[in-house]
Amino acid sequence: MIIILKETKRKKKRFSRKDEIIRQATIMFKDRGYSGASVRDLAQLSGIEAPSLYSHFKSKEDILQRICDEMAKKFMKGLAKSEKKESATEKLKTALKLHIRTITKNTDASAVMWNEWKHLKGQGRTEFKKKIRNYEKRFQYILKEGMDNGEFVYYNPVILSKLIFSSLNGLSFWYHGNNKNIGINKNLQKLLFQGIKNQD
Amino acid sequence: MIIILKETKRKKKRFSRKDEIIRQATIMFKDRGYSGASVRDLAQLSGIEAPSLYSHFKSKEDILQRICDEMAKKFMKGLAKSEKKESATEKLKTALKLHIRTITKNTDASAVMWNEWKHLKGQGRTEFKKKIRNYEKRFQYILKEGMDNGEFVYYNPVILSKLIFSSLNGLSFWYHGNNKNIGINKNLQKLLFQGIKNQD
DNA sequence: CCTACCGATCGGTAGG
C-alpha cells in the first residue's frame, strides 16, 4: 500500500516537472525566440540544472517539436468538429470560434507554433508542415463550398484563408487576460462575416 | 577631376557594400530569427570577413535597429499621406493601400520589423516602440473618426486596428513575387470594407 | 537529478 502510494507520487512529480519545463520553454521561446532561449536559462527557471533537462527531452529541438505538435493537434481537433456541421456558414462560424478559442486559451504556445516552427528539422519538421498544410486546405475547402453554393461571396479562397489566419493568429500577440471581455469572437465574426456572407 | 571621380567611386562602393550587408541581414533575420543569424554567416554572404562588419556597423543589434527604423519610417510616411485625405473612408482606404504597398515592396524587412524588433535594447528600442504606438494610435483615430460621423459601423477601435494590422502584416510571410497579380489590395479592401463601412 | 566537462560557436576587439 505504501509502495503504491510512493510510486504514484513519484510518477506524478516527474510528470509535473516535465510539464513545468514545457511551460517555461513556451514562454521563453515566445519572448526570446527559439535561438535566443538557452537551455541553461530554461533549466534554471524550471528549478533544475541544465544537463537534467536531457533526462526529460532528447534535445532542445525536441521540446519545440512537442509544443508545435500539441498545438497542431488542438487546432486539428477544432476543425474536425466544425466539419461536422451542416452548412458552410455554420462550418466556418464554428471553425473561427474554435480556432480563436484555441489561441486565446493557449496564447504563448500558439505564438510559438506559428513563429518558431521554422526551427524544426528533419522528419518532425516535414510532418508538422504537412499537418498545417492539411489544416489550411480543409479550411479553404469550407470557403470554397460556401462560395460554390452561394452562401459566400466569391473571393480567391487561398488569399481569403491566408488573410483570416493572419488576423486570427495575430491574436496570440495582443490578446491577454485583461482584455478577455471585449468580445473578440463577436467582433471578429461580425467583421469577417460582413465581408464574406452573401447578402442576397 | 580624376581625384573627384575616385572619391565618388570609393564612396559608392562603400555604400553599396553596406547596403548589401543590410540586404543579407534582412533575409537572414527573417529566415533564422535574429538570434539564429550569426555575424559570421552574415559576413560570408556579404563577401567579407566577420570582423569587417564592424567597420560598417557598431554591433549586430545596430543592423537590426537600422532595418526596423527604416521600415518604421516608410510606414509613417504612408500614414501621413493618408491623413491628408478628406473623409475617414478615403483616409482608411489610402492607409490600407499604402500599408499593403509598403509590405509587398519590402516583404523581408517588414517581417523582420514586426517579428524581431523585440531583440532591440536600450534607447533604440524605446524610440522604436514609441513610433509603432504612435502609428497605431493615429490609425485608430481614423477608425474612430469614421465611427463617430457615421461612415463606419461601430467596433472597438483597438480590437479593430489590431485585427487589421494582423491580417496585413501576415502578408509579409505569404506574399511572394509569384502571387503578385492576384489582387491582394482589392480582395482586402473588399473584405474589410464590407465589414467596416456603414451600409445605410 | 547532479557534478564535471566537452568542442563548437558566439559577438566582438586589437592592431594594422
Place this chain on the structure above:
DNA sequence: CCTACCGATCGGTAGG
C-alpha cells in the same frame, strides 16, 4: 578591409 585572437556562452555527454 584583413589576420589573429578574446572571454563568454552555446547545446550536449559521461558517469554516477
